[in-house]
Amino acid sequence: MTSTPNTAPANTTPASYSYLGPAGTFTEAALKQVPAAVGARWKSVNNVGEALDDVTTGRSIAAMIAIENSIEGGVSATQDALTTVPNLRIVGEYLVPVNFVLVTRPGVALAGVTVVNAHPVAYAQTRRWLDAHLPSHEHVPASSNVAAAATLLETKQADAAVAPPGITEHYDLDVVATEIGNNKNAVTRFVLVTSRTELPEPTGADKTSIIVELPDDAPGRLLEMLEQFAARGVNMSLIESRPIGDALGRYRFVIDLEGHIRDERVADALLGLKRFSPNVIFLGSYPRADKLATTVTPRYDNDVFVEARDWLRAITTSEPSAAASEPSATMNEASIPEQ
Numbered sequence: 001m002t003s004t005p006n007t008a009p010a011n012t013t014p015a016s017y018s019y020l021g022p023a024g025t026f027t028e029a030a031l032k033q034v035p036a037a038v039g040a041r042w043k044s045v046n047n048v049g050e051a052l053d054d055v056t057t058g059r060s061i062a063a064m065i066a067i068e069n070s071i072e073g074g075v076s077a078t079q080d081a082l083t084t085v086p087n088l089r090i091v092g093e094y095l096v097p098v099n100f101v102l103v104t105r106p107g108v109a110l111a112g113v114t115v116v117n118a119h120p121v122a123y124a125q126t127r128r129w130l131d132a133h134l135p136s137h138e139h140v141p142a143s144s145n146v147a148a149a150a151t152l153l154e155t156k157q158a159d160a161a162v163a164p165p166g167i168t169e170h171y172d173l174d175v176v177a178t179e180i181g182n183n184k185n186a187v188t189r190f191v192l193v194t195s196r197t198e199l200p201e202p203t204g205a206d207k208t209s210i211i212v213e214l215p216d217d218a219p220g221r222l223l224e225m226l227e228q229f230a231a232r233g234v235n236m237s238l239i240e241s242r243p244i245g246d247a248l249g250r251y252r253f254v255i256d257l258e259g260h261i262r263d264e265r266v267a268d269a270l271l272g273l274k275r276f277s278p279n280v281i282f283l284g285s286y287p288r289a290d291k292l293a294t295t296v297t298p299r300y301d302n303d304v305f306v307e308a309r310d311w312l313r314a315i316t317t318s319e320p321s322a323a324a325s326e327p328s329a330t331m332n333e334a335s336i337p338e339q
């Protein structure tokens, strides 16, 4: 008889989590919020594509990626990567307040800055300050906020970098300006992505992320898509369009819904969408970071959908409906006596 070993081999490497690095990025701050990642190996990567590739190839069990910013809206690189890389699931969302400082190589004053390194999303969020204080600056894009700062010590390509406030804990740089963001209450939303297909349990405060294409460009198609949600009392917390890329004027929609796919009203809306759209990508149902419970109008409660299905089944199978014994105010047919 063979026995199955119940301990992992000694050389098993701990599960990796990929994140946009190096250490000190906002993405790292988001990963610090994941209890399961404590004690795991953290793999710093240079872009979203690399993070998702780690997940699909199994090099990492999950990746933390920025998906939405309160000033800039959706992070298009993430939205597009989630559309093209199959079999990915969002299992959690995390919010990180984002504020920025301007750092220089030691000894360089603000007046001496002409070239600024910055991650494109960070640049967009600090543009107002940069235009006001450095009107003729040149922008050099960086792969992350921390990479922008680190490069100052490696090359002389730029004089300053837009970086997170904690940057001086990691690099010997001078902070020449603080709070340079357009809005000091800015927040970036991050999602944890895996290739596992088990759904997180519904919590009553969940989100469902999907990407949807319209069947054609006939008048009213967008309205028809939105009706799927309206008819089931499903609220949206985000809708953005992204070009499909094959022709001008062709867009897909990135949508976040309030609720979990195991909520009857959300499942029913997705069935409606699936019948209507040539391409629906389900990205996941996961607990909301703000833990705000979804408000559901009573007529869209789970029980109402179950009761309606039971009513239909009773009619089509001639079997008694569970509700037949109790008089129903809304479903008179359910009480038709058995033949």
Ligand SMILES: O=C(O)C(=O)C[C@]1(C(=O)O)C=C[C@@H](O)C=C1
Binding pocket: 020, 024, 025, 026, 027, 028, 066, 069, 075, 098, 119, 121, 122, 143, 144, 145, 146, 164, 188
């Ligand atoms: O994680 C970081 O620090 C990043 O540089 C990335 C990133 C992004 O990809 O959106 C994250 C948050 C900020 O809104 C700007 C940039």
